[in-house]
Amino acid sequence: MSNCIVAQSGGPTSVINATVAGVVKGNQMNPVYDHVYGGLNGIEGILAERFVDLTDMSEEENHILQQTPSSALGSCRYKLKRDNVEDFEKLLAIMDKHDIQTLFYIGGNDSMDTVAALSEYADKNGITDKQFIGCPKTVDNDLMHIDHCPGFASAAKFIATTALQTWLDVNVYPVSRQEVFILETMGRDAGWLAASACLSGHVDILVLPEQPFDKEVFLARVRECIEKTSKCYVVVSEGARYADGTYISAGESKNDLFGHAVLGGAGGALKAMILDSGAAGRAKVQDLASAQRSHATEQSLVDRQESYRLGLSAHMHSADKSFTGKMVALRRREGEAYDVEYFTIDADKVANYVKHFPTEWILPEYKGITEEGLAYLRPLIEGAPVIVYKDGLPAYVKPYYM
Amino acid sequence: MSNCIVAQSGGPTSVINATVAGVVKGNQMNPVYDHVYGGLNGIEGILAERFVDLTDMSEEENHILQQTPSSALGSCRYKLKRDNVEDFEKLLAIMDKHDIQTLFYIGGNDSMDTVAALSEYADKNGITDKQFIGCPKTVDNDLMHIDHCPGFASAAKFIATTALQTWLDVNVYPVSRQEVFILETMGRDAGWLAASACLSGHVDILVLPEQPFDKEVFLARVRECIEKTSKCYVVVSEGARYADGTYISAGESKNDLFGHAVLGGAGGALKAMILDSGAAGRAKVQDLASAQRSHATEQSLVDRQESYRLGLSAHMHSADKSFTGKMVALRRREGEAYDVEYFTIDADKVANYVKHFPTEWILPEYKGITEEGLAYLRPLIEGAPVIVYKDGLPAYVKPYYM
Numbered sequence: 001m002s003n004c005i006v007a008q009s010g011g012p013t014s015v016i017n018a019t020v021a022g023v024v025k026g027n028q029m030n031p032v033y034d035h036v037y038g039g040l041n042g043i044e045g046i047l048a049e050r051f052v053d054l055t056d057m058s059e060e061e062n063h064i065l066q067q068t069p070s071s072a073l074g075s076c077r078y079k080l081k082r083d084n085v086e087d088f089e090k091l092l093a094i095m096d097k098h099d100i101q102t103l104f105y106i107g108g109n110d111s112m113d114t115v116a117a118l119s120e121y122a123d124k125n126g127i128t129d130k131q132f133i134g135c136p137k138t139v140d141n142d143l144m145h146i147d148h149c150p151g152f153a154s155a156a157k158f159i160a161t162t163a164l165q166t167w168l169d170v171n172v173y174p175v176s177r178q179e180v181f182i183l184e185t186m187g188r189d190a191g192w193l194a195a196s197a198c199l200s201g202h203v204d205i206l207v208l209p210e211q212p213f214d215k216e217v218f219l220a221r222v223r224e225c226i227e228k229t230s231k232c233y234v235v236v237s238e239g240a241r242y243a244d245g246t247y248i249s250a251g252e253s254k255n256d257l258f259g260h261a262v263l264g265g266a267g268g269a270l271k272a273m274i275l276d277s278g279a280a281g282r283a284k285v286q287d288l289a290s291a292q293r294s295h296a297t298e299q300s301l302v303d304r305q306e307s308y309r310l311g312l313s314a315h316m317h318s319a320d321k322s323f324t325g326k327m328v329a330l331r332r333r334e335g336e337a338y339d340v341e342y343f344t345i346d347a348d349k350v351a352n353y354v355k356h357f358p359t360e361w362i363l364p365e366y367k368g369i370t371e372e373g374l375a376y377l378r379p380l381i382e383g384a385p386v387i388v389y390k391d392g393l394p395a396y397v398k399p400y401y402m
Numbered sequence: 403m404s405n406c407i408v409a410q411s412g413g414p415t416s417v418i419n420a421t422v423a424g425v426v427k428g429n430q431m432n433p434v435y436d437h438v439y440g441g442l443n444g445i446e447g448i449l450a451e452r453f454v455d456l457t458d459m460s461e462e463e464n465h466i467l468q469q470t471p472s473s474a475l476g477s478c479r480y481k482l483k484r485d486n487v488e489d490f491e492k493l494l495a496i497m498d499k500h501d502i503q504t505l506f507y508i509g510g511n512d513s514m515d516t517v518a519a520l521s522e523y524a525d526k527n528g529i530t531d532k533q534f535i536g537c538p539k540t541v542d543n544d545l546m547h548i549d550h551c552p553g554f555a556s557a558a559k560f561i562a563t564t565a566l567q568t569w570l571d572v573n574v575y576p577v578s579r580q581e582v583f584i585l586e587t588m589g590r591d592a593g594w595l596a597a598s599a600c601l602s603g604h605v606d607i608l609v610l611p612e613q614p615f616d617k618e619v620f621l622a623r624v625r626e627c628i629e630k631t632s633k634c635y636v637v638v639s640e641g642a643r644y645a646d647g648t649y650i651s652a653g654e655s656k657n658d659l660f661g662h663a664v665l666g667g668a669g670g671a672l673k674a675m676i677l678d679s680g681a682a683g684r685a686k687v688q689d690l691a692s693a694q695r696s697h698a699t700e701q702s703l704v705d706r707q708e709s710y711r712l713g714l715s716a717h718m719h720s721a722d723k724s725f726t727g728k729m730v731a732l733r734r735r736e737g738e739a740y741d742v743e744y745f746t747i748d749a750d751k752v753a754n755y756v757k758h759f760p761t762e763w764i765l766p767e768y769k770g771i772t773e774e775g776l777a778y779l780r781p782l783i784e785g786a787p788v789i790v791y792k793d794g795l796p797a798y799v800k801p802y803y804m
Contacts (some may be wrong), residue, residue, distance in 0.1 A: 068698045074574050124491065162693050164795055165796075168470070168696060173476070287689065290572070295567060391784075399574075
């Protein structure tokens with residue numbers, strides 16, 4: 001037998017480690033490899049031969065790893081360029097040196113491009129003893145061909161929970177007090193995360209990147225809500241933009257004290273518009289920032305299980321030596337009850353594309369999303385895994401890169 | 403028998419409703435009153451005779467109420483002024499009209515002042531058939547004479563959990579990438595909430611209101627961390643200030659686009675200092691804003707139970723007709739294992755004072771807090787109540803004021 005290596009790339013999620021746990025457990029149940037190595041800091045660390053041996057991970061460590069947020073193997077933003085033959089050859093030489101047959105790469109668009117580029121290079125150069133397999137992850141849920149991305153559902157659950165809880169918070173004062181609450185979520189190009197706040201049932205205004213921003217329509221909606229109840233709950237995606245593509249946060253960040261775009265963002269921009277126009281007397285912003293992708297104490301059980309199973313699936317498929325340049329994926333089965341089936345797809349069909357939130361699911365005038373959109377989202381946030389605590393805080397695996 | 407009324411005031415917490423649930427359950431177990439009314443929006447709503455009847459609340463509703471964040475009865479910022487005799491007389495007349503003997507008021511400093519003022523007024527005017535009883539709550543943990551305030555521990559648990567998770571998040575990239583993460587917490591005058599982040603074990607720099615801010619010392623610490631590991635985890639209280647009392651956020655908010663203090667805050671100010679000085683190449687801010695006081699899905703079990711028991715305790719004490727002008731409280735018992743005993747104290751000894759984070763628990767150069775401080779905090783975040791979910795989101799009681 002030979003060895004395999006698993007690595008992580010891009011922004012972390014709450015369940016990205018469950019896929020690593022799945023690969024490791026898959027090999028323990030059905031040994032295809034002598035060693036399962038973890039590559040530290042993605043391709044960047046593999047090129048520097050920074051590995052750990054995960055082969056004999058204990059059941060307890062595997063379990064805690066699944067509830068540990070962020071990339072336990074570390075991440076990188078390093079992208080293998082197709083014309084950088086030196087990197088390709090170096091990587092293949094390192095794989096040869098350590099008898100590594102298979103690279104499992106967990107990531108988003110860019111990582112799938114890396115998987116595609118490596119398998120193309122191997123193919124072109126007659127290298128048949130290497131496999132490159134992609135495992136999807138991204139909180140943004142913007143990968144093509146997969147029903148939804150591991151990591152998204154846990155972030156969506158945290159966002160919807162926080163929307164519900166802060167909606168309760170913002171309404172406690174009498175109607176004499178006008179107040180707008182603005183929840184800002186991630187999502188530079190796709191509105192999936194912001195839209196998931198609608199699961200709370202209490203979003204008055206939803207601003208997504210998929211819908212060109214019209215300040216007057218937005219302010220009219222704010223006024224309408226304030227007149228009705230004196231309160232208004234707004235959710236905005238960080239990537240909200242005007243019809244010409246300018247981010248709504250752009251105007252603001254040019255004008256800060258030190259000349260960097262350090263302040264505000266989309267939420268801050270909306271707040272400034274509201275106060276400046278007098279649409280409401282008060283407005284506050286909650287930017288969920290990094291917490292939304294790392295709040296693993298409230299993982300969606302569906303998300304964690306699917307992320308783990310995609311790791312098992314990737315390992316299982318790799319037993320076929322001709323399986324390379326593919327991403328493991330899942331699609332929703334037809335029927336009343338939520339269920340998925342696992343399949344595989346060419347990584348180059350996923351690389352460098354963005355799956356937007358469907359415009360037909362967006363209600364006009366920022367009034368939220370359709371029942372169809374809600375029906376898509378609802379089953380994804382179901383279930384809460386039992387979290388292991390230690391001294392009142394979630395137990396976690398010390399990052400392998402430390 | 404006569405009736406009682408319970409109301410809530412000031413900023414909400416994750417467990418403030420557990421005290422209401424305790425009062426209601428107390429009267430079901432040991433009926434002292436015919437009716438337990440809920441006063442809507444605090445004193446403001448009581449003066450407008452806006453009540454609900456909570457007497458026969460079901461066991462199920464009582465349970466869900468305890469996991470519902472924010473004030474289910476609504477809140478207010480209305481403060482009874484001691485020279486406003488009209489309000490006092492109106493309130494007493496309303497209590498007479500509805501045969502209400504006892505007012506339970508759940509709140510912080512200002513609410514305890516209201517309790518003290520009302521009982522003084524009654525005493526001076528020979529009114530002996532009315533009782534005014536305070537129940538403590540505040541995420542800020544700044545009430546005197548009580549070991550810790552209901553609401554604080556759940557916020558502290560959420561802050562420490564988020565600190566742990568975002569620390570994992572910020573470290574995933576290779577050492578070639580310098581990064582400072584700044585977590586901003588509530589705490590205008592007291593540093594308890596910010597200090598609780600140290601329970602994560604990973605706070606490099608802690609900036610509290612109790613310690614005058616020195617920019618040069620702070621930046622030197624940032625540089626030291628960056629040199630060592632290229633990463634630096636900072637926690638700052640919103641109330642951090644210079645020796646002359648100016649908030650560190652003040653300089654920044656003067657310079658925004660529309661002339662309101664809409665952007666940034668203490669975290670944004672630190673970020674600007676870091677980038678401007680070149681102490682690190684990147685910095686990002688997570689302001690926990692309203693989420694920290696309303697994230698009831700991760701209540702501390704200790705906190706929820708104590709909040710509930712203080713409601714039971716207030717109800718029980720009220721059976722003594724001479725019991726008025728008091729706040730129910732708890733103190734820590736001596737001994738190895740964490741335990742508290744319940745007692746009562748004059749509300750005027752609590753009103754209008756602030757309990758600061760002890761300066762002897764603060765390490766120099768923003769290096770965090772002492773073992774003694776950690777030992778105080780540790781038991782408070784223990785335990786996680788089982789949360790009831792519905793469709794993937796926490797079940798909650800629809801606010802009574804709606």
